[in-house]
Amino acid sequence: MLAIGLMSGTSLDGVDAALIDTDGVERVRAIAFRGEDYSDAAHTELAGATAAALTYDRPRASPVIAAATDLITRTHTIAVQELLRQAGVPARDVGVIGFHGQTVAHRPDRGWTWQIGDGAALAAATGIDVVADFRSADVAAGGQGAPLLPVYHQALAGGLGGPVAVLNLGGVANVTLVGAGALIAFDTGPANGLVDSWVEQATGRRFDEGGALAASGQVHPDVLDTLLDHPFFDQPAPKSLDRADFTIQPARGLSAADGAATLTAFTAATVAIALDQLPIRPTRLIVAGGGRRNPVMLGMIAERTGLAPEPAEALGWNGDAVEAEGFAYMAVRSLNGLPISFPGTTGVPRPLTGGTFHRAHR
Template structure:
């Protein structure tokens, strides 16, 4: 496949906003990165999106409101990124549109993302690939994580085995072995799975207790004391005994048992929970990684990063240490995955999602059908 200019979009489980990034790629090699940006959600928009993610049945009005918010933010992100790139929209080959996950339960074969791909194609005049996860779920996979093959493609010139840890709302890890081959990714040198807690539980705790969007740099949690009895109960969850591939929903864990703790002690305990879960994940890898690279918003949480440095028997660095952009990495991944999708290359593999065979994915909305309506 020839190289195309692809724009990737990501609205993650932290619900902080939409990340957009552009790159030139053929869907195999990583290619060249260009500009990126973030369109933040307002506090009110975050609450509307959160309401659409509740585990019980959501009323149609709530769902429609959240869908409109997510769609509008993505349209703004694309238009602003094109302006920042100083290019015409005709130069963009495809948009990779993940949408915002409101429900993910692979056991029940459910994965649901909001955001209107047709509206995005219509308003931008650019072809859109969306619905990246459903095909994997239908073929017996977890539907997540999808970014590992992109991580692996980035690691070709880095000593391995290596672990790339995405610290978003949920934490997930990609393990890349020493003999990984970008042209033959379906082998024993690539493994991935959702570890469990990332920053979502901490964010929700300080939002409910203090009215903050997140625990800035982990400063509040460092004023508290870890309750190891509560921590042991959290770590006793059956999910940690499952072998990968495996994935879970942002709101899988129940923090109700922590309500008896002080605000600071609760934050400290949840922060330690994230660290312990990540440390515990090493036993599920084919071999201990010789280095950890951390991406996602959680890399700015000093309490988590210090905890990982203490708990892991390998150097822990942010992805910026190897020249990657941790704020744009997931949106870059979906730009790359969109290019793979239209080329017909697999997006997931048995060792990354548990799918039965290498699985293509994504659905295409062609913008040509709307061009007569564009002004």
């Protein structure tokens, strides 16, 4: 069926919307993709909601969360409408929308994860059935609730032979090992999240475009060692984290350029640690997500891992669209009762489907 996937990541940079044709198993054909950037005001509002959510002991209603939920639902509705207009596809031809929503807090150690966005309202506004809340069932069953993209990575990369690692460099990074028998995946650490936070505080810009600021700085090994001295890296996989589990505090006092260089090196070092924790060493490293556009980050990853990162486009994929496409794919799997998380990806006891269905009244 035709399916739309929607993703708004922890980088808070915008909404990604993808239209694919898929059976939720082996067939995947990309049709259209559209990215909608958040305004500065929307970015600030979502950052505020995330900061508030991290102070709560469990998901609960509040004015700031309600306003952010409305913002997420409205922006995602617009993204769907613009994507359909761009593709020349009527809403009635689309079988389902996979609506990830916006993660405002991820606390599987406390038994919950929280993605805001109103799936029922999105279904009503678009006239298309919606699957939302992909992570909660996994966490309720004892899983990490993340990463969820590995089953889609496997669909994309399964024909490449193996073992192949697919690395997603978003706000948080995760790696999937494909072609080694069982599907293995876990979060590796911060990707762009800390660098973005540093650059925004140091320069007012949202991110280090092209790694230019990091390229002009020097890595401080003592600060890097402090960043790496975190219990997360010693934990066995599967494991996941919240962007807020790490902070830029150890880099305080560095120049803007040196901080960017050190935090970029931190991302590279955590990827190297993760590859060492895989049961089989991958022979290729395929990179998706915004971090693939940072040549300084990719160069540091290559230096530390001994693998040349290959941008997703080298395989004919759209590296910006992979996450959104993945949630379209998983929505179809959810409709068909197929698993979206697995013991080797989230630590759930058994392969498990997920998602909450919202029917559109056409």
